[in-house]
Amino acid sequence: EVQLVESGGGLIQPGGSLRLSCAASGFTVSSTYMSWIRQAPGKGLEWVSIIFSDGRTFYADSVKGRFTISRDNSNNALYLQMNSLRAEDTAIYYCARALPYDTSWYYLDYWGQGTVVTVSS
Amino acid sequence: EIVLTQSPGTLSLSPGERATLSCRASQSVSSGYLAWYQQKPGQAPRLLIYGASSRATGIPDRFSGSGSGTDFTLTISRLEPEDFAVYYCQHFGSSIFTFGPGTIVDI
Numbered sequence: 001e002v003q004l005v006e007s008g009g010g011l012i013q014p015g016g017s018l019r020l021s022c023a024a025s026g027f028t029v030s031s032t033y034m035s036w037i038r039q040a041p042g043k044g045l046e047w048v049s050i051i052f053s054d055g056r057t058f059y060a061d062s063v064k065g066r067f068t069i070s071r072d073n074s075n076n077a078l079y080l081q082m083n084s085l086r087a088e089d090t091a092i093y094y095c096a097r098a099l100p101y102d103t104s105w106y107y108l109d110y111w112g113q114g115t116v117v118t119v120s121s
Numbered sequence: 122e123i124v125l126t127q128s129p130g131t132l133s134l135s136p137g138e139r140a141t142l143s144c145r146a147s148q149s150v151s152s153g154y155l156a157w158y159q160q161k162p163g164q165a166p167r168l169l170i171y172g173a174s175s176r177a178t179g180i181p182d183r184f185s186g187s188g189s190g191t192d193f194t195l196t197i198s199r200l201e202p203e204d205f206a207v208y209y210c211q212h213f214g215s216s217i218f219t220f221g222p223g224t225i226v227d228i
Contacts, residue, residue, distance in 0.1 A: 035218060045158075045166065045209055047218035058216040094165055098213075101172050106213045107156040109177065111165040 002026035002110045004095050009115030016085050016119075022078040022095030022112055030073040033098035033106055036080050038091035039114075046091070049080065050098065063089075085119045092116050123147050123212050125221035132226045140197040142224045144210035149190045156211040157186055157195045159204075160223075166209065170195060200226070 008020040020036070036048040049059045049069040057069050068081040078095050093115050096108040124147040134140055144155065153173045158166040168177040170186035173193060183198040197204055205228055210221040 037218070037220075044223045045160075045220040047220065050216065050218070052216075056216075060217070098218075099171075101153060105151070105154045106218075107168065107171040107211065108158075108166075108218070109168050109171075111167070113165055 002097065004097065004110055004112035006093065006095055006112040006115040009093065009117045011118045011120065012085055013121050014086060014119055017081070017083045018085065018117060020080040020082065020093055020095075020115055020117070022080075024076050024078065024097075027097065028073075029071050029076050029078055033100075034069075034071065034078045035096050035098050035108065036069060036078075036093060037096055037108070037111075038089075038093045038117075040088075040091045043091075048093070051078070082117070085117075087119050090117060090119045122217070123150060123214055123219055125210055125212060125219055127208075127210060127221040127224045129224060130222075132224060133228065134200055134226065135228060136200050136202055138200050140195075140200055140204070140226055142195040142197075142208055142226070144188075144193045144195070144221050146191045146193075146212060150212055150214070152189055154212055154214070155186070155188070155193045157184075158209045158211065159206045160209065161203075161206045169208075197226075 003025045005023045035050040051069045066084045096111045098106040099109045128143045155173045157170040160166040174186045207223045212219045
């Protein structure tokens with residue numbers, strides 16, 4: 001059974017750093033695409049970052065240069081290192097598995113339950 | 122970058138009624154390149170439809186997706202009480218995911 005469990009959220013001051021984790025089971029993180037998506041309070045879904053199976057990474061403009069996505073193959077886990085945090089980064093952060101529909105289009109078939117990040121002084 | 126718009130913003134219906142949700146892309150997308158998700162309060166989004174019209178595992182057949190080019194539709198044939206939620210459409214292109222702003226289906 002596929003499961004994704006996020007952790008690492010919390011209250012952090014502006015300018016601070018936080019590392020989110022996503023523990024995966026039922027599949028191998030390194031063999032697929034994995035993504036982070038966030039949802040600000042009362043708002044819609046915002047894509048944050050993706051890591052491809054070949055290790056390439058991509059980011060939303062809003063987090064580029066501040067966030068880093070990575071994975072640990074031995075622990076079968078996904079991470080999001082968040083630096084220089086701002087109030088507007090306050091959100092629920094979800095990790096999700098991306099499956100291919102074909103060679104160039106992907107969708108998100110499994111999501112974790114999310115971890116809450118609050119950036120406030 | 123493709124922008125997705127969804128309409129209506131809110132759909133007020135009763136159990137047993139038919140719901141028709143629209144998702145429009147700012148430019149034509151390749152055939153099948155759209156997904157739909159359902160999100161209930163306090164829960165993570167759940168995949169309903171991928172490839173524009175394929176139901177995800179375990180999704181009831183009252184949910185159906187259709188469309189091509191720039192116009193896509195999610196139809197719920199007969200609303201059940203558990204279907205009242207927010208629905209998002211999604212595209213993937215140029216290595217990024219794009220979501221629509223969502224449609225609230227409420228009573």
